[in-house]
Amino acid sequence: MKTMVEFRWHGRGGQGAWTASELLARTALDEGKYIQSFPEFGPERMGAPVTAFTRVSTEPIRLHCAVYDPDVVIVLDNTLLKTVPVTSGLNREEDCIIINSSEEPSVLKERLKVVKGKIWTVPATEIAIRILGAPITNTALLGVVAKATEIVSLEGIYKTLQGRFRKDLAEKNYAVIQEAYKEAKVE
Secondary structure, three states: OOOEEEEEEEEEOOOOHHHHHHHHHHHHHHOOOEEEEEEEOOOOOOOOEEEEEEEEEOOOOOOOOOOOOOOEEEEOOHHHHHOOOOOOOOOOOOOEEEEEOOOOHHHHHHHOOOOOOEEEEEOHHHHHHHHHOOOOOHHHHHHHHHHHHOOOOHHHHHHHHHHHOOHHHHHHHHHHHHHHHHHOEEO
8 A cells, every 4th residue: 555545535415425435534544544534515415516535544644635636536426427527636547436337437437538547337326226225325335445445444344334333234334335346347
């Protein structure tokens, strides 16, 4: 792992972008890393675009600002691809973007004009509906973050879920994470 990995989460109000950011940070903290997790809120309302940020480092983090040049971008709602510049700041070969989409990564790579880095896709909405009975995609994307970056372990995420949710919800969300981990595609 490089010293610090920066994540930028894009979602809509009520989709759990900040919750996912916080779950990632708590898991990384439990696994011995330094962390930051914070949202960027304005006068947003339910359904409005929101952004959250996570930093994970092997050393203390002294930077205190939004993430402008992320290593990883996570998109909870693919309708944001048309209205939010989600690829902004992605310019290195090791960067990646993780998108809730059933489309092939190569199709989105071309549409978003991504020339460096990788695109991961996962049908998070379908997985969440199948397992949770609701289109709650944030934990599914957390599973792909674990696969794409290896920054945290699946077991660590499970432990974090157990501390955050009641037992039945922790189990269902972990099932979503495992399924997303399996179904994720990369280009």
